[in-house]
Amino acid sequence: MFGWEVSSSEPAYATVLIRDPSGNATHSNLAFEFDRHYRRPVWPSEPEAQQQMVHLDIGVIDLAAAVNDAADLGAQDADFQPQDDVRVMLDPDGHPFCLYIDQN
Secondary structure, eight states: OOOOOEEEEETTEEEEEEEOTTSOEEEEEEEEEOOTTOOOOOSSOOTTSOOOSOOEEEEESOHHHHHHHHHHTTOEEOSOOOOTTEEEEEOTTSOEEEEEEOOO
């Protein structure tokens, strides 16, 4: 969704290189690890149910276009939407993330 490159990948682990606004590589990566005991989180949260593991808020210029782009990559709208100017999306594995209009 961000166009970031996968910097390392193994069957159970991958990292994505984060670049600065000018496109230069930083010393930061997002790392993802396979968990064979993974349980899909619920949104909104419910007692005794799997909670979200991380939550990304992603600022966008055009909310409708960003929702369409995310959907084209396999995300879907969450059933519960607590705000009119924010869209809660679920990635293909059920992790919630928010798209919002970045006013800056």
